[in-house]
Amino acid sequence: MKISLIITTYNRVNLLKNLLISIKGQHFTPYELIISDDGSSEDIVAEVQDLIQDFEFGIKFVKQVDLGFRLARCRNNAVRVSEGDFLIFVDQDLMFSN
DSSP: OOEEEEEEEOSOHHHHHHHHHHHHTOSSOOSEEEEEESOOSSOHHHHHHHHHTTOSSEEEEEEOOOSSOOHHHHHHHHHHHOOOSEEEEEETTOOOOO
């Protein structure tokens, strides 16, 4: 069973970093992590590179142009590149407990 964890994000990298740290503390890890950006002005990939380099599962980034709030499209972009049997969608302001 392959699980794709899809995180939608828009700027506020500190929230995404906290979520990624909470993912590191989990006993069960996904098959892949997909970070789908809704057109952030911040360089999301560069900001989180140090946190994700030792993840032991696949990581993908997708980004769309900032044309306003387009969360559904942002999620659909991630679904298109996912390989999982099951998809879990979370926003960047979520944190998992250990």
